[in-house]
Amino acid sequence: MELLWNIIVLIVVGAIAGFIARAVVPGKQSMSVGMTIVLGIIGSFVGNLLGSLISGRGFELGTAGIIGSIIGAIVVLLVYVFSTRGRARGTRV
Helix, strand or coil: CHHHHHHHHHHHHHHHHHHHHHHHCCCCCCCCHHHHHHHHHHHHHHHHHHHHHHHCCCCCCCCCCHHHHHHHHHHHHHHHHHHCCCCCCCCCC
C-alpha cells in the first residue's frame, strides 16, 4: 500500500511540476498531459541530482521536493525545447 501511495504522490508532484515548467518556459511545447507528467517526474530526479551536487552530498538517486521538481522540470524542458527547435520546420540547427 505504501508503494502505491508513493507512486500516486510521484505522479501528482510530476503533474504539478510539469505544468508549472510549461507555463514558465516561453514558446509552444507540443506535449500531451501524459508527457507533461513524465516531464515533471524526470524533473524531480534532475532536481534531486542538482540539489545533492550543490549541497555537496554527492550523487543520490531519488526524487526532490516540489521546488526541486519544478526547477528540474524547467531544466529538462529547456533542454527539450532547445534540442527540438529546428525539427518543426524540417531544418536542423
